[in-house]
Amino acid sequence: MAILPIRLFGDPVLRQQTRAVESVNNELKKLIGDMIETMRNAIGVGLAAPQVGYREQLFVVDISPLLDEIPEELRDNIPEQPMVLINPEITWESDEEEEFEEGCLSIPGIRELVIRPESVQLDYQDENMQEHTLAVDGILARVIQHEYDHLEGLLFTDHLSSFRRGILKRKLEGISQGKAEATYPVQSYS
Numbered sequence: 766m767a768i769l770p771i772r773l774f775g776d777p778v779l780r781q782q783t784r785a786v787e788s789v790n791n792e793l794k795k796l797i798g799d800m801i802e803t804m805r806n807a808i809g810v811g812l813a814a815p816q817v818g819y820r821e822q823l824f825v826v827d828i829s830p831l832l833d834e835i836p837e838e839l840r841d842n843i844p845e846q847p848m849v850l851i852n853p854e855i856t857w858e859s860d861e862e863e864e865f866e867e868g869c870l871s872i873p874g875i876r877e878l879v880i881r882p883e884s885v886q887l888d889y890q891d892e893n894m895q896e897h898t899l900a901v902d903g904i905l906a907r908v909i910q911h912e913y914d915h916l917e918g919l920l921f922t923d924h925l926s927s928f929r930r931g932i933l934k935r936k937l938e939g940i941s942q943g944k945a946e947a948t949y950p951v952q953s954y955s
């Protein structure tokens with residue numbers, strides 16, 4: 766497995782249209798392994814294919830570093846980690862919303878409160894192309910919605926008010942020009 770450089774804010778690959786995965790061939794199997802290693806090396810809890818330069822509808826999640834924050838009686842509902850989600854589709858979202866501080870490996874050094882539905886239901890396929898339906902809430906719902914956004918060409922900063930975005934403008938421009946201090950390998954577009 767290999768650690769892949771993570772693409773930074775400003776890279777058009779983060780905004781491109783993604784394509785459905787038809788089968789998990791050896792190349793894609795390797796990519797999935799590399800993405801899990803890349804996510805762990807960066808101490809992230811999720812990583813989407815566009816963040817390492819691919820257009821596949823695929824992301825990986827591993828919230829095990831955050832499990833301590835989840836009440837023990839709720840941990841049974843959490844699938845085994847890490848998770849590989851292919852061709853995900855969110856089919857339901859709750860009316861109840863929640864505010865939570867998010868960051869993104871493609872936007873190092875910025876964390877902001879983002880409002881999202883508290884729980885969602887989704888269909889996806891795993892690395893064996895087995896179909897699953899999953900209802901999630903709490904931290905896992907948060908991470909899944911963030912990664913799902915990446916497959917739609919969206920970043921968490923798109924959810925901020927124009928006021929907050931204005932405050933972050935110079936920092937974001939800096940990141941898109943490669944001025945990012947990350948503890949993991951990154952690749953800027955410019």
Ligand code: NI
Nearest residue numbers: 868869870871
């Ligand atoms: Ni992200």
